[in-house]
Amino acid sequence: MSRMKLYIGNKNYSSWSFRPWIGLRQAKIDFEEVQLWFDFPAGNPEIKALSPSGKLPLLEDGDLLIPESLAILDHVARKFPQSGLWPADPLWHSRAMAMACEMAAGFHALRGTCHMNIRRVPSKIEVADAVLSDVARIETLWARSLAESGGPFLCGDFSIADAMFAPVVNRLDVYAFDVADTTRGYMDRMKALAAWQEWETASRAETAVIAEEEV
Known part of the structure; x- marks a missing residue:
């Protein structure tokens, strides 16, 4: 099974990147972090080429690309139900x-x-x-x-x-x-x-x- 990749932006500023990152890290779920910088005058072309929405964060899980923080967290929680990311109750x-x-x-x-x-x-x-x-x-x-x-x-x-x-x-x-x-x-x-x-x-x-x- 290939390792999931989480593409994130600048850690100091990217609130939407922080959300799935801290969720996955706190739940001790293994993933590869790939950081793509925001500080380009016209935006980072790597992000636009990779992300369907042109934005980060983005989760790559095999052939699946999942943009949007909550969607990423929900996907991972369902893939790893033992993580407790969603409450059991x-x-x-x-x-x-x-x-x-x-x-x-x-x-x-x-x-x-x-x-x-x-x-x-x-x-x-x-x-x-x-x-x-x-x-x-x-x-x-x-x-x-x-x-x-x-x-x-x-x-x-x-x-x-x-x-x-x-x-x-x-x-x-x-x-x-x-x-x-x-x-x-x-x-x-x-x-x-x-x-x-x-x-x-x-x-x-x-x-x-x-x-x-x-x-």
Whole structure:
């Protein structure tokens, strides 16, 4: 069986690459990492030649090419059900899927204003009410899930829901949002993961600087 390849962008900036990468790494699923850089004036032609959508991340599994973070995570979770990427309990599986989909489709104000940047020195910026509304919804969602699952992660054990929200943890951290203790505790647990630490170390070693835009 050929080894899966996960094509990702710059680790410091690519929120969508971070999601499947931390999911697969945390679940101890073997894959080959291939990094293609974003910092080309007209975009990286290698990405456009490889990816059906012209974007990253992209998973290559044999003859199958899967773009889009949540689709990648779902494919891997079904291929390796023992990984626990989806909760075994059907109700929590559905809740994890709902949270993952809400993250994929929502929170545009936060994502559009506060871009993922691992290397950013934490500091506040002035944000619109829509951004604060997104943050409030995220805090409410996390607090309820942590309370009802018992933690330490959103559905109890680490799952795709946590992988999908990993870049949000970075945003709340480096833009120094005032958050509740429950939120901060969850953020600290995410940042303490070995997979997070590996990604952060690699991000800080990168030297490319990209104008602020969601990648």
